[in-house]
Amino acid sequence: MAGRRLHWLIAGLAMAALGSGYVLTWPDAYSASLLRIHLAFGVSAGLLSLARVLVWLTAGAPPPAFEPGSRLQARLAKGVHVLLRLVPLLLFVSGVGMLALSGSFGAVARGTLTGLAPYQDLPPRNLHHAAAFLLAGLIGLHGLAAFWHRLNLPGLKAG
């Protein structure tokens, strides 16, 4: 199913953006190539998430892969899925916001930016960091839930 393929594509790209983003901010880990790799993963995850949100708003959410055990479980899953669709958009907007406000796009494109200093005091940076932290937590919860269902997921496997 196209929706399931999109799920795994976005999941892989978003987790790669998360990993490359955190490595980028480690002491001495910065490199212009790593920043560009992060932007490539982040922009792809953001744009595909936008496509998924448009599908969701027009055609509705995909049917659940398995029956929820209770109403509370169904509500929790729904809430986490809504956030997992929207938070990558927040990361996209705040990431593009950092590039735009810092005026560093040219240096990033040429690979000549020497560090993250241009983003230091920009408001979207705090939003980006908070959204990344939230996404990591949501993916943790979501992964644990999938594990709890023992990865017995015919819907996703069929993807």
Ligand code: HEM
């Ligand atoms: C650790 C890897 C992941 C696993 C094992 C996994 C597994 C699953 C499973 C089993 C479902 C179906 C749940 C249901 O229908 O009740 C699902 C749905 C969903 N997952 Fe994941 N997922 C992973 C990573 C991610 C990531 C990184 C994102 C977002 C960035 C994400 C976003 C979603 C969304 C939005 C849904 C709702 C259905 C949809 O709109 O496609 N997942 N996932």
Ligand code: HEM
């Ligand atoms: C799903 C998409 C994305 C994820 C998961 C993500 C994740 C991250 C993470 C985890 C960090 C390190 C933050 C921290 O240490 O708390 C980071 C930093 C950064 N990201 Fe992203 N990001 C995404 C998309 C983007 C996009 C689309 C752009 C720009 C077009 C972008 C630009 C940046 C920049 C410039 C930094 C360095 C900011 C700094 O700490 O000085 N990101 N990102």
